Amino acid sequence: MAQQQPNTIRVSARAIYIDPDPVFKADVSLTDSYSDQSINKMQIDQMRAHFKKIIEDNGLSWNDIKEHPGTFGFETMGYNKEGIIYQYKTKSAENMKQFLKIKSPLIQSLNMTSNIQIDDREAEKITQMAFDKSYKQASLLAKTMNKDLGNILSVQENGSVFGKQYGVSLYYDRPPGEFYYDIMVTYELK
Incomplete structure (x- = not known):
C-alpha cells in the first residue's frame, strides 16, 4: 500500500497479553x-x-x-x-x-x-496496546524521515479471537494464558 500511496507508512504491531485467570x-x-x-x-x-x-x-x-x-x-x-x-x-x-x-x-x-476467553474489557485493552505500539513505531519512522503522522488509513488484524475461547499449549518457555494480537496499520504521512 505504501508503494501505491507514497505518502503513507505501514507498520505492524504485536500486543502480548497474559490472562490472569486461565483454565x-x-x-x-x-x-x-x-x-x-x-x-x-x-x-x-x-x-x-x-x-x-x-x-x-x-x-x-x-x-x-x-x-x-x-x-x-x-x-x-x-x-x-x-x-x-x-x-x-x-x-x-x-x-x-x-x-x-x-x-x-x-x-x-x-x-x-491454558485456555482463556477474551471479554470486551480485555479486548479493548489489548487493541489499545497494539494501537499504542503501532503509533509509537510509526512516529519513530516518520520522525527519521522528517515527516509527521496523519490519520489512520487502514487497519488489518491477524487472527482475532475476541469472544472465542483461545488455547495456548503449555511449554516451559511460554507463560500460561499468553495471548498474541497482531495488527497492521497504515498511517498517512504529512
Missing part, C-alpha cells in the same frame, strides 16, 4: 497399548478404577476428570484395543502441575493447554 486443560488417553504384558489383561473398567485411584492418591479430585467431550474419542487413535480419552480441567496451576507429574503405563499425554 488449565489436559487430554490423556487411558489404554494398555503402551504397557507391558502384566497390565495387558486389564479391562476398560479396571483401567478406569486404576486411573481414579491414581488421581485420588495424588490429591486431585476425580470430579475434575471427564470423558473427552468430542464426538469421536479413542477409536480414532487406531490402536485396535480398548481405551478412553479423559480431559482434566482446573483453574489451579499447582493442581495442573500435580496432574502432569502422574505416571503410569496406562496413561499417555495428548494435549496440555
Whole structure:
C-alpha cells in the first residue's frame, strides 16, 4: 500500500497479553497399548478404577476428570484395543502441575493447554496496546524521515479471537494464558 500511496507508512504491531485467570486443560488417553504384558489383561473398567485411584492418591479430585467431550474419542487413535480419552480441567496451576507429574503405563499425554476467553474489557485493552505500539513505531519512522503522522488509513488484524475461547499449549518457555494480537496499520504521512 505504501508503494501505491507514497505518502503513507505501514507498520505492524504485536500486543502480548497474559490472562490472569486461565483454565488449565489436559487430554490423556487411558489404554494398555503402551504397557507391558502384566497390565495387558486389564479391562476398560479396571483401567478406569486404576486411573481414579491414581488421581485420588495424588490429591486431585476425580470430579475434575471427564470423558473427552468430542464426538469421536479413542477409536480414532487406531490402536485396535480398548481405551478412553479423559480431559482434566482446573483453574489451579499447582493442581495442573500435580496432574502432569502422574505416571503410569496406562496413561499417555495428548494435549496440555491454558485456555482463556477474551471479554470486551480485555479486548479493548489489548487493541489499545497494539494501537499504542503501532503509533509509537510509526512516529519513530516518520520522525527519521522528517515527516509527521496523519490519520489512520487502514487497519488489518491477524487472527482475532475476541469472544472465542483461545488455547495456548503449555511449554516451559511460554507463560500460561499468553495471548498474541497482531495488527497492521497504515498511517498517512504529512
